[in-house]
Amino acid sequence: MIGGREVMFSLMHGLWTYMFSKTEFHVLILGIDKAGKTTFLEKLKTIYSISEGLPHDRIVPTVGLNIGRIEVSNAKIVFWDLGGQPGLRSIWEKYYEEAHALVYLIDAACPSRFEESKSALEKALRHEDLQGAPLLILANKQDLPNAVSAEELDRYLDLKKLDERVYMFEAVSGYDGRGIKESVEWLVGVMERSKEPKH
Numbered sequence: 001m002i003g004g005r006e007v008m009f010s011l012m013h014g015l016w017t018y019m020f021s022k023t024e025f026h027v028l029i030l031g032i033d034k035a036g037k038t039t040f041l042e043k044l045k046t047i048y049s050i051s052e053g054l055p056h057d058r059i060v061p062t063v064g065l066n067i068g069r070i071e072v073s074n075a076k077i078v079f080w081d082l083g084g085q086p087g088l089r090s091i092w093e094k095y096y097e098e099a100h101a102l103v104y105l106i107d108a109a110c111p112s113r114f115e116e117s118k119s120a121l122e123k124a125l126r127h128e129d130l131q132g133a134p135l136l137i138l139a140n141k142q143d144l145p146n147a148v149s150a151e152e153l154d155r156y157l158d159l160k161k162l163d164e165r166v167y168m169f170e171a172v173s174g175y176d177g178r179g180i181k182e183s184v185e186w187l188v189g190v191m192e193r194s195k196e197p198k199h
Contacts, residue, residue: 024076025191026098030124031105032117033084036140040105040174041068041081047180048072072188079103089120096129100191101136103183108139108147108171118157125165134190135167136183143173166190 029037048070066081080099082092102124106117121137124130137157139150148156150169159167168186172179 023074023192024078025100025188026078026080027101027103027187027191028092028095028099029079029081029103029105030092030120031084031107031140032089032113032120033086034110034113035084035105035107035117036174037081037084037105038066040103040138040140040172040180041066041079043174043177043180044068044070044079044184047177048184070184072184075188075192077184077188084120092124093127093129096124096127099130099133101134101187102130103136103138103187105138105140105174106153107141108149108153109141109144111148114153114156121157121159125159132165132194134187134194135165136187137167137169138179138183139169139171140174142171142178143175147171166194 029041031037045068065083068079068081070077070079080095082088082095104121104124107113125135137150137153137159139148139153141147150171154169168183170179170183170186172183174180
């Protein structure tokens with residue numbers, strides 16, 4: 001017969017193993033202002049956790065940093081949502097060294113700002129601390145009727161010339177959640193295969 005102390009030890013050991021066996025990844029959410037980064041993060045929290053994300057009418061432009069934590073399969077992911085206004089983009093690179101992957105959002109319903117989005121993305125990808133980091137580019141706002149597809153955005157951005165990195169385009173909506181789960185699962189799989197966690 002097992003005594004109470006052994007059972008308690010066994011339970012505590014099991015809990016400890018469960019809590020600390022998960023790999024933790026840090027993921028940056030970038031994009032120019034009004035791309036929908038914070039709305040995406042709040043929808044992500046709603047999809048992957050018990051608590052609801054902020055309602056859409058309470059989301060304001062990010063000045064600085066929003067943080068979201070979720071668990072997917074055997075990984076903990078910490079998302080850093082950084083402000084995208086021109087004056088705030090200079091702080092992006094302070095977070096590059098710790099990042100395991102990059103999520104880049106583009107407002108797919110606003111072609112007049114594609115060039116600005118492309119320029120900000122190219123600048124980020126040239127930084128040495130992001131060399132080889134997996135990249136998930138999201139054609140956001142697919143809930144809007146004039147949004148271009150992920151394929152059209154891919155053709156426009158023409159990223160093949162940048163460098164050899166694992167990347168994927170996905171059509172999503174931070175508003176209604178379409179495409180988000182598939183995108184995050186792809187990203188987790190790629191991170192688990194590509195890099196040991198940074199300590």
